[in-house]
Amino acid sequence: MRALRLVLVASLLAASLAAAGCRFGQASFTGALSARTFDPGGTVFSYVDEHDAALLADADPRVAVVMTWVVFDPQSDLSDVEGSELSDISHELVLRDALALVFTSQSEVSAGESFESVVVGGDEDGDGRMTARVHLAPDRLSSSSSYADVVPLASRRTTTVELDVADFADLRELRGSVSIAFARTDNDPGDAVEGTYTGTFYAPLVEERVAEQNLALLQGDDVIGLPLAPRSAP
């Protein structure tokens, strides 16, 4: 009887630990800029931005993919978690790697499609079918950090996405591969770091209201530009 109780306690403990650290979706990247790696694989999800601020439906809505190092459950309403936990998540969102991809037209989001975002000097300069917001974690500072160690990153950032799966009905998920290339422009210093991150992602679809509510609660707009402003907004 005692052994049974121990097994039960151990099982409950294991289940609760698994739940506490459970990641949602998946993303993994390889490559490095100088020594800087890119890991936005803690929470990965997608949602369809189907309704505007007045809750009117968009005939051809935008689709967003969110990737962040921070682990949380994007399917549950974060307004139910304690304020201190919410502020922890929001704070870490700024301090960690993240990536947001926004496809302009859901009708174009299908398996086999490719998209490209080009950001030069902080401004989007691609064909407009997809925009990307790459958020690199700020440097971790220590008593040995000096300005001599700061190496500028090349400022032309090209994000390419190829979709393997885009199913909004049955599987309710997006899968694909991503590459993020940093290349020098004529305005960059000669030692600006070039390089490419390449990776794959699996982004389950999350209900729009929950996704937008959670991103707003986390103040995601400052970090990854989400939730999206209505199309009609300037």
Add this chain to the structure above:
Amino acid sequence: MIGARALHVALLACLSGAGCNLWVTGDFDGVPYLPSTSVLAIADRHDLLVRDGAAMPVLKNRAGQRLHLVLTDARVDPGADWLRFPHAQLLDLQRELATRDGLLIKGLSLDHFGDGETQKAVLDNGTVTGDFDIAVAPALPPAGTVADQGLGSRITVTVVPRGLDAQPRGGSLGADIEIKREREAGQDGSVATGSVTIALSAGFVVERVGEANLAVVEPILRCIAEVGPSSSGACRDQSPLPYVDSTGVVDF
């Protein structure tokens, strides 16, 4: 009776980048002012320029190099990267900074300081003039010492250099800092006035860490200086200022 009008004299070991000592004398008509537990001393010798989204460090010329000082009664580790603290710990630190005596001296000329030149700033009628910028942030004083008519709001801060050794990854400085409160035109004649003098020797915090931490403490001390000690607690939720990092502008 000497009582509350006695001069406050304290020799205090404090926290800074590489140890420090403070010798505080004086008060404002019995109202103590002791920003004497921690010192954030920064030799600001670089700019991080953001061009086309890429950040690059540039060494300032001698005339452009600056010295920033934060003195606070809050017990903080000036050499730690505060913004990397778990959020609850950062909130604790912000609360401490908002409810303790604090002093911000920003933009002293490092060149003139090294040459031993005295520099001075005056806050009068809400405007700072002089050689550098200041925010004098008094905590709520003990009830028994609150002057009936409040604090004199014309403030003169004088910095007399006593030594400087600014290195890329450290160094130290010594200075005498006088904070003088006077009656401002239009204030009642019985406001608390007087001088507090702080004899300081402190180690510099590494510049990058110091500037990131300055982004946390500066808005809090400016807020207290503006709203006054009775509302200083509300200043704990001041957002850190954006600062430049190799990844670009970090904005909380």
